[in-house]
Amino acid sequence: MTSIVFMGTPAFSVPILRMLHEEGHNILAVVTQPDRPVGRKKVLTPPPVKEEALRLGLPIIQPERLRGSQELEQILALEPDLVVTAAFGQILPKVLLDAPQLGCINVHASLLPAYRGGAPIHQAIIDGQKFAGVTIMYMVEKLDAGDMISQQSIPIEETDHTGSLFDKLSIVGRDLLKETLPSIIDGTNSRTAQDETKVTYAHNISREQERIDWQQNARTIYNQVRGLHPWPVAYTTFEDSNVKIWWAQMGATKHNSAPGEVVHIAKDYFEIATGEGESIAIYDLQPAGKKRLSAEEYLRGTGAKLQIGDRFE
Structure with a gap:
């Protein structure tokens, strides 16, 4: 039986860990990030992968920093045949990359060689891409530069945001790894070098990427809002205070107003002018120091005095 060390942290990684367990692989340990303070009350909260590992009864290792740590020595002492990572959040040192007989593989949420790095799903939506996907790849010392083993793409829908696409790609990654893993274990998998000219x-x-520039056209701003939803959330400034824009849609109002000006107010939304004579309709926002509100709640309360011509900076 192949022995595996699994390394992952966010909810994206949970279905992948669960699949490995359900398939009967010998999971020696689950390595994940330390518990972190969350929310205004800074409640110490375990990462989703730790919660799943506890539910499955698996050993857990939580290094603050893997390189040079006692936890790294602990992982090496387990002598796994294979290391599987999925959004772990730390760079693996060479000594670990070289240790497993079958290598270290990564479930990366992009169609490599595009979008190497830590925010491929956010960036694909922000850039207005039509497709996203998952690549199973061998890990090397250079960031996301290893040979590709398998790849699967899915369309990015018009209403997709980072949260919905994370959920979809998590399942794609789970299924693709399940399909690919037997060939990795028996050594029959394909191996394709990445085209460095397309990285x-x-x-x-x-x-800076979170701040809305109203000079941009409506499509660019819409992609930014949904690419940053539900985290870390786009923002703008109104009356010298930051306002988070949780959700918006393409507006219908044509205008000659300056970008950032309010051009239409309805019961449950209001529209802000963008570049190219277009507009964005705001449906969900959060003024500084207040809770998240629907636009309808905002217009009845804090924003009751909002008028046509008011300016978001």
């Missing part, structure tokens, strides 16, 4: 990167989202 793009999707680094972790920066604060």
